[in-house]
Amino acid sequence: AQSVSQHNHHVILSEAASLELGCNYSYGGTVNLFWYVQYPGQHLQLLLKYFSGDPLVKGIKGFEAEFIKSKFSFNLRKPSVQWSDTAEYFCAVKSGGSYIPTFGRGTSLIVHP
Amino acid sequence: DVKVTQSSRYLVKRTGEKVFLECVQDMDHENMFWYRQDPGLGLRLIYFSYDVKMKEKGDIPEGYSVSREKKERFSLILESASTNQTSMYLCASSLFSGANVLTFGAGSRLTVL
Secondary structure (H helix, E strand, C coil): CCCEECCCCEEEEECCCCEEECCEECCCCCEEEEEEEECCCCCEEEEEEECCCCCEEECHHHCEEEEEHHHCEEEEEECCCCHHHCEEEEEEEEECCCCCCEECCCEEEEEEC | CCCEEECCCEEEECCCCCEEECEEECCCCCEEEEEEEECCCEEEEEEEEEECCEEEECCCCCCCEEEEEECCEEEEEECCCCHHHCEEEEEEEECCCCCCCCEECCCEEEEEC
16 A cells, blocks of 8 residues: 655744655555645645656646655755745645545644744 | 535534534536544545445545435445544545546534533
């Protein structure tokens, strides 16, 4: 069974700092990769996804993620965070033959103004 | 622009009561999911359905059952609620094929006393 590890459970940053959230997965075959975000009081929503092609994926609000197959990683980055990026971030992985994504435990990001 | 609607945002029930959580999606999605979200544990899959009357157990099905009589509706049932089922319950849906990007509802926060 596939598993997903998010190494940072709580991250606290000041505005304008750079962000990198780690995500590693265990499945060795073809994967689809996702980052979802849950802003305070809002629905979980898709931030970005990788299916194939360019391993550097750009999402909404200036976020990007890089798929490194050799490292089984899909880290989320943003060069300069804003207070409005305060949220919980979930990495998810779906193997090629499955309908069901497996989620990591989430990272709570707090950005101080 | 509502896509996945969960009928109850907040519920308070007593131990032993039967609880119904309803979820309706208006996107004609084949797949529907029930997740449980707990701090530090991320999203854990309870049940999954890929078609009317079809269901599959997820990672933590014990103490829960589901019903899918119509394509747009997926219900989660707690036959006899217990205090350890106090949690946030998230419903999601996705297309059968392709991206399988999940669209989530707002969540139902259940407290069992």
